[in-house]
Amino acid sequence: QSALTQPASVSGSPGQSISISCTGTSSDSSDVGDFKSVSWYQQHPGKAPRLIIYDVNTRPPGVSNRFSASKSGNTASLTISGLQTEDEADYFCGSYTSNFTWIFGGGTKLTVL
Amino acid sequence: EVQLVESGGGLVQPGGSLRLSCAASGFSFSSYWMSWVRQAPGKGLEWVAYISQDGSEKYYVDSVKGRFTISRDNAKKSLYLQMNSLSAEDTAVYYCVRVDLQKWLLRGWFNPWGQGTLVTVSS
Numbered sequence: 657q658s659a660l661t662q663p664a665s666v667s668g669s670p671g672q673s674i675s676i677s678c679t680g681t682s683s684d685s686s687d688v689g690d691f692k693s694v695s696w697y698q699q700h701p702g703k704a705p706r707l708i709i710y711d712v713n714t715r716p717p718g719v720s721n722r723f724s725a726s727k728s729g730n731t732a733s734l735t736i737s738g739l740q741t742e743d744e745a746d747y748f749c750g751s752y753t754s755n756f757t758w759i760f761g762g763g764t765k766l767t768v769l
Numbered sequence: 770e771v772q773l774v775e776s777g778g779g780l781v782q783p784g785g786s787l788r789l790s791c792a793a794s795g796f797s798f799s800s801y802w803m804s805w806v807r808q809a810p811g812k813g814l815e816w817v818a819y820i821s822q823d824g825s826e827k828y829y830v831d832s833v834k835g836r837f838t839i840s841r842d843n844a845k846k847s848l849y850l851q852m853n854s855l856s857a858e859d860t861a862v863y864y865c866v867r868v869d870l871q872k873w874l875l876r877g878w879f880n881p882w883g884q885g886t887l888v889t890v891s892s
Contacts (some may be wrong), residue, residue: 659813695878697814705814707880716880728863748814752870752877756814756828759803 660749662761663732673737674747676764678749680730681737688742694732699763700745736766744768770797771881773865778886785855785890791848791865791883799823799843802868804879805850807861807888815861818850819868832858856891862887 661679668674678694679759696709707716709725712732722743725734736743749761770817777789789805804819818829818839827839838851848865862885 693876693878697879704882704884705879706882707878710869710878710880743781750814750816750879751877754875756872757830758806758819758877758879760814760816763813 658760659759660751662675662747662749662764663763664762665767667735667767667769668739670739670741672739673735674739674766675736676734676747676749676766678732678734678761694725695725695750696723696732696734697748697750699748705748708725739768741768771867773867773881773883775863775865775883775886778863778888780891781890782892783856783890786851786853787855787888789850789852789863789865789886789888792849793865793867796867798816798846802846802870802872802877803841804866804868805839805848805880806864806866806879807859808864808885809858809861810879812861817872820848849892852888855888860888860890868883 665675666674692710697705698708699705707721708719712727713725721738732749744763744766746763748763751759770792772794774792780788784881799822802819802821805817807815807817816830817833820827820839820841824841836854840849864885865883
């Protein structure tokens with residue numbers, strides 16, 4: 657089961673927008689490419705992950721509308737607009753697969769400069 | 770408020786066993802798939818296992834098949850993970866997670882997550 661590929665780190669200044677990509681292997685249909693079920697999780701240091709996006713681009717109640725997401729081909733993307741210091745965290749993408757398993761990206765560390 | 774509280778983690782020797790528990794509250798436990806997800810120190814997330822609402826379906830990541838067993842007790846609103854033949858590679862924080870899943874539509878996500886319990890395998 658291959659992982660999804662994310663950049664190790666991204667950074668931005670307060671007020672700016674950043675995007676984090678999540679790419680599945682194009683030869684493997686059982687990941688982000690063919691399915692709607694891509695989700696994103698935010699994790700602050702020492703804390704449990706928190707769901708911030710599901711079904712590619714849907715925010716759960718209570719999640720800021722500064723978080724948005726999309727998918728094109730075998731790449732999903734999370735965009736955070738109007739960066740705030742509290743957005744500094746690790747971000748993981750995840751996907752349910754046709755093998756009835758889950759895979760995650762390796763995670764992206766967001767630094768707000 | 771939905772709450773998931775894990776317990777049972779600790780230090781165990783290689784080859785040893787440990788049983789994790791997760792107490793759920795604030796939602797209809799028997800209506801949801803449930804899962805364990807782990808995170809090795811400084812590493813990413815790894816899905817470990819998940820179980821259907823009535824316990825009849827169970828799925829495991831390849832690396833734990835034959836060693837770990839996921840189970841649940843709906844009357845007690847509890848999820849369990851029996852871990853045998855532990856190795857250093859199993860050292861991680863183990864999270865209990867509720868799963869929103871429409872299996873045959875291949876739609877699923879993890880929400881919410883417990884605070885996690887640390888399992889350390891070391892001699």
